[in-house]
Amino acid sequence: MREFYTITELTREFGISTRTLRFYEDEGLISPVRRGRTRLFRPADRHLVKQILRGKRLGFSIAEIREIVQMYRDPPGEVGQLKQIIAKIEEKRDELRQKRRDIEDTIAELNASEEGCVERLAELGVKG
Template identity: 45%
Template sequence: MSTSSPDVTSSVSGSLPRQRRTYSIGELARMFEVTPRTIRFYEQEGLLAPERRGQTRVYHEKDRVRLKLTLRGKRLGFSLAEIREVIEMYDAMPDGNARQLKRLLEILGEKRANMERQLEDIRLMQRELDDVESRAREVLDRLARQGA
């Protein structure tokens, strides 16, 4: 789609009006290497709100940024509710404020603590696997010596 429509506000120099970049669902899907179905799902969950022109979805820069934040949040292990909360905080106050930043830091701290617990669980499992493997090798060596 890649259409541009003039913005009502003019550039700082006062010359030509700025152009607003829009995206089709296919363009965003290719840009972020996701399926259109994924984008529609995030729209259904209230994370994206494209403009509608008939049956066509028209995504603006705000939607592109929200999709980028959503995908980054998912990679970091955020739930959709957590992603929505962070995005809505920033929508409410575009310049950010102390309350928003404190909440974001709380969420990040919770994620970090959870990852540390998961890492410790993985280390414990590795030690248990090492122990089982070592015992199995000892038994196998003993059986091999007995059979020889």
């Protein structure tokens, strides 16, 4: 596993722009190290980017993604904070389960629509 990635390597790998990665840094989602001014992305940063983009695909806002990636961080040492994090994790998990139900429902309706189309094709004498 490589030690560092340049910014353009990551933009190519993930199909995003440098502007996007700098924006994520401004937003406190990632903190690549620097050699001089130049950003160097460690494997952990790269993984974070993956997680961020996953969150984006699921329709989470930057603020929500910030919350989520904070949950991934090493657990703190204070009991109150730990309990708070656990509570937030439960919350996010519930949201994700809702999204999963939404997906199942949507797929089911798409299946029904597709069947309708296939039947229609059959009526028109098209072999499936």
